[in-house]
Amino acid sequence: MEALLQGMSVALSPGTVAAIAAGVVAGLVFSAIPGLTFSVALALVMPFTFGMEPIPAMALLLGVYSGGMTGGAVSAILLGIPGTPSAAATVLDGHPMARKGDASFALGASVIASAFGGLFSLVVMMLLLEQVAEVALRFGPAEIFALVLFGLSTICGLADRSLIRGLIAGVLGLMVMVIGLDELDGVGRLTFGSVQLQQGVNMLVALIALFAVPQVISTFVDHGRVERPVIAERVRAVFPWRRVFGHWWLLLRSSVIGTVIGAIPGTGGPIASFLAYDHARRFSRRPADFGTGTLEGVVAPEAANNAVMGGALIPVLSLGIPGDPATAIILGGLLVHGLQPGPLLFQTRLDVIYALYMVIAVSWVIILFIQLAGIRVFVRVLRVPPHVLGVCILVLCGIGSYVIRNSIFDVYLMAVVGVLGYALQRMRIPLAPVVLGLVLGPTLEQQYRTALILSEGSHQIFFESGVAMAFFALTLLTIGWQVWSSLRASVTSKPGVA
């Protein structure tokens, strides 16, 4: 009890709250700009924490983390470019919503869903820390492979009209991620002797390229030829509480997906948000509406990718082991201040744990306030003429691509991948499956190979795991159902054609 009061008093002191607010703003701004992610923001903010007291330092870092988790949706919805990889799934329905004039509605919904997901995972972290960590530990390479394979089976759902084109797109995405030194054996693949290609294609650079460049090229190709419909932005309720909580059951399920996947090391936000998106579509009463701007298509991925935050902090707190680069930076920030997360911290510094919970809760309140004020400003972006906006987007994407790895090579890479993306679009090959391939490919390959190394080359390892088998069954069901329904569709449509 004393620890609780002590932790709360530190976490609610003006200095700490100011640190959270500063962190949240930095995180929001960085993640809203494509290419500048919260990882970059965390690394930049880190030196400032050196001179601070432990709790405010932690508050600053966690503020950047939660702010950075939500900001990605802003550019995803308004510009159709994910600010962070986790927001890639939000583009699919968020951007069409903005095009229909519902930008502020979509932004409001995404913020509410984000805060819900974030707070949900916080509650899970507080109540079920040990249990979730236990579940996460059971996910080894074989299980993660099966999970990711299941995620990949959702390509079928993203493939618009033609399953074949969808598969082509998915394989292209997988192949792009093969380039570079592979992480397990350190062997260069498709590098053509170039040191730059050894680092491979960065996922975020490819995402920016695929989402932004084709769109900008189209804008200029169409300029003066196609009359662009003026988007009449309806600034309705900026905070559509009722509409969003009408989907409370979906919010809850998506948050569970996000929390669990966040807790499994080696996975993360992008995978969680795509799985949540697909599961929302599959259980929707109107799956055909997905991709045209449905509310469910925005709230599901946003609840999931923000729930990832609490999930990812679970192994850090319970095991003292970070599961992804962002939490690794946060762990480093805690260690600098002499706080070693792990089971012992709960016995020795319970006040720190409570302060940490409090800080995360406060950060979500601040995010809600800032976004509430911000949405009316953000949507003005849509009033900028498309050709002017196009130039601004290209400049931002150039900067963003450079900053990710401080490499000018990545700027060229963005240009090349972007032009390829435009070509694909002209060939009517959908880009969403390419993105899915990009997001899932590296994990899929790495976990498969690690599993086989563990089993000395025997596929038995996959069959011995109940979890893996369950996901394989789900994968088969998904594919079977999709093939069956597309066959049925072609049978029923044939008489009409003839």
Added chain:
Amino acid sequence: MAMLTDLNRAGWRRCTTVIAAVLVTIASSGSAFAQQFPRQAVEMTVLFGGSSATIAQVLADAMSTELGVPVAAVSRTGAGGAVGYAYVKSRRPTGYDIVWNSNSISTVFHSGNIDFDYRTFEPVARVGMEVPALAVRADSSWRTLDEFAAAARTKRMRVGISGRGSFIHLVSAALFDKLGIDVIYVPYGQGTAPTELLGGRVDAALQWPSQFKAQVDARQLRVIAVTGRDRVPVLPDVPTAIEQGYDVDMVMWRGLAAPMGTPSDVIARLETAVRRVVASPRFREVSATLGFEPAFLPASEFGRVIATDDAAIGRLMAQLGLKR
């Protein structure tokens, strides 16, 4: 002469000072440069993420105070360090571009991923070391390397390491070679090997002590050996491999290097800054919590360490069939 002195003593004196200053400047343009170094921000390229990147940021932050100009730790990760090394190599040797280097310069060269080696860089100073540690689960019966080796002869052990060809892999290969056992190396990216050990999918893991620390304190994991000459401060109870009768002394050093051709007085200025930072109590304190061992070495000695290590790593990688 007398007339001159009569003319204006003070003026003449001023004149000599100026001439002297000009002469000194001309005579040693190099050191004049050093007096002016640093005039702008220094960029420290960091090759990896994780705790070593945090240490680099702490170092850069403290060096900023020492040098009076910002020292920025800029991350250029990827390809086992090849990308960052190639970048710093391509910069002008002025001292404004330095690299947070490590044994990775040798592993990345001998694996054939870059066509230049450690001789492309001027050593500035060694900052410290990280010592690999071998951990098993606390519920296992192995407490020493001998017990582990005996068990490994009846059952082939799975050992979690970082990627193949990484320094961690080399150290484990050297250690198990000395133990006379054959194991299955399971490479994990992103430092997930300790989790896999906890999850029971591997029997042991060789990683950095800081990755095991929390679980060792909670008595979930047990570290049975470290591979340095001396014990490590974060795990003072863990004996070295040498203490247990196996002659393995492999540690990862970390330090700073600059492109070849950087003026020696610039190097000296940077070296002094590093020396002061490493000696500061604040740096030692932070290092301890991050599982990093401060161990300053001046440029010349650091250069010898790099060269000896490079030869050893090259031999080992050839033995393991990893040299290309």
